[in-house]
Amino acid sequence: MIPTSGAKCLLDTNILVAYLNAQSQKHSLVRPLFERISDGELSGFISSQNILELSSVLQNTYHVDGTSISVGIEKLISELTVIYPNQETINIFSKYLKSSKLHVMDLFLMATAQAHTMDFLVSEDKHFSASKEVKIYNPFR
Amino acid sequence: MNALVRTTITMPQDLYETLRLEAFQQRTSFSGIVQKKLGGTRPKASKLMDLAGKYNLGGKNPPSREELYDSYLRRKVPVGH
Numbered sequence: 001m002i003p004t005s006g007a008k009c010l011l012d013t014n015i016l017v018a019y020l021n022a023q024s025q026k027h028s029l030v031r032p033l034f035e036r037i038s039d040g041e042l043s044g045f046i047s048s049q050n051i052l053e054l055s056s057v058l059q060n061t062y063h064v065d066g067t068s069i070s071v072g073i074e075k076l077i078s079e080l081t082v083i084y085p086n087q088e089t090i091n092i093f094s095k096y097l098k099s100s101k102l103h104v105m106d107l108f109l110m111a112t113a114q115a116h117t118m119d120f121l122v123s124e125d126k127h128f129s130a131s132k133e134v135k136i137y138n139p140f141r
Numbered sequence: 142m143n144a145l146v147r148t149t150i151t152m153p154q155d156l157y158e159t160l161r162l163e164a165f166q167q168r169t170s171f172s173g174i175v176q177k178k179l180g181g182t183r184p185k186a187s188k189l190m191d192l193a194g195k196y197n198l199g200g201k202n203p204p205s206r207e208e209l210y211d212s213y214l215r216r217k218v219p220v221g222h
Contacts, residue, residue, distance in 0.1 A: 017203045022194030031193060038187040053209060062198040072195055079189040105206045125206070 001135055003042055003120045009033075010045045010113045011080065012123035013053040015139070020072060021062075026124075030139050033122065037080075044080040047112045049105070051077070088115035102127060110134060 003009055018026040019034055037044035051073060058064040058072070085108070093111035100107055106128065113121045113134045120137045121128065128136045152160075164174040 013206075014203055017198070019193060020196050021198040023197050023199050025200060027194060034189055034193065038189040040187070044189070053206070056209060056213075057203045058196070058198075061201070061204060062196070064196060064198070068196070072192065075188065075192055079187060079192070103207050103210075105210050109206075 001120075001137060003033075003036075003122075003137055005041050006043070007119040008043045008045060008117065009037070009120045009122050009137070010047060010083070010109075010116075010118045010134075011050065012109070012121060012125065013050050013057065014124040015122050016046070016050065016054050016076070017057060018124070018140075020058075026140055033139050045083050045116070045118060046076060046080045047109060048082065048084050049109055049112065051082070083112060083116045083118075085112050086115055091115075 015030055015033075018024045018030045021027060033042070034044075036042045054076075055069050055073060058069045059066070089108070089111045092114050093108050096102075096107040096111055097104070102110075106125065110121065110128070118134050120135050122137045122139065124138055124140055126138075160174055160178075161171060164171050167174065169177070
């Protein structure tokens with residue numbers, strides 16, 4: 001399902017990497033989404049978990065230096081709204097743990113998205129199951 | 142700087158009086174107070190697209206979340222310790 005105008009979209013780490021990486025085969029596929037956010041048609045969000053994951057991937061997988069990562073992160077968070085885990089995140093996460101077999105880190109991201117009433121979690125992860133509260137949008141499908 | 146244009150607008154009397162009073166209190170013109178108020182609501186130009194393709198990271202896919210966390214946690218909290 002493609003996000004409709006005005007939708008609140010939490011951008012997963014794999015989407016951010018595809019957008020930042022000029023050499024990714026998926027880069028051109030993810031650009032239209034960011035153009036819609038840039039135009040104000042969609043609201044773009046990033047969680048503190050995504051910031052940590054993105055920094056880790058850039059540093060450890062792609063060997064980007066810390067200064068360059070810092071500059072990229074600062075620009076991202078100046079253009080997207082940052083959301084943080086709160087008590088509601090923990091409550092939802094606890095419920096998910098009882099009923100889902102997803103990796104706990106996936107559950108925590110989903111719980112953060114739900115606690116902040118996101119309409120979409122934009123992610124390439126195939127194992128995310130659509131919840132009633134937060135829909136999944138995979139721009140590569 | 143953009144060129145200025147002269148125009149005519151219609152507004153309720155009470156809004157006009159409020160703006161005129163604000164202009165007087167702020168020692169500016171009626172045009173000045175209208176520009177100030179509208180300028181404050183102008184959306185900031187997004188620089189999000191400046192980040193598109195900021196890095197040249199090659200064609201390698203990023204690790205899954207499991208790979209990302211599990212390998213780190215195995216190092217930090219080895220089984221048996």
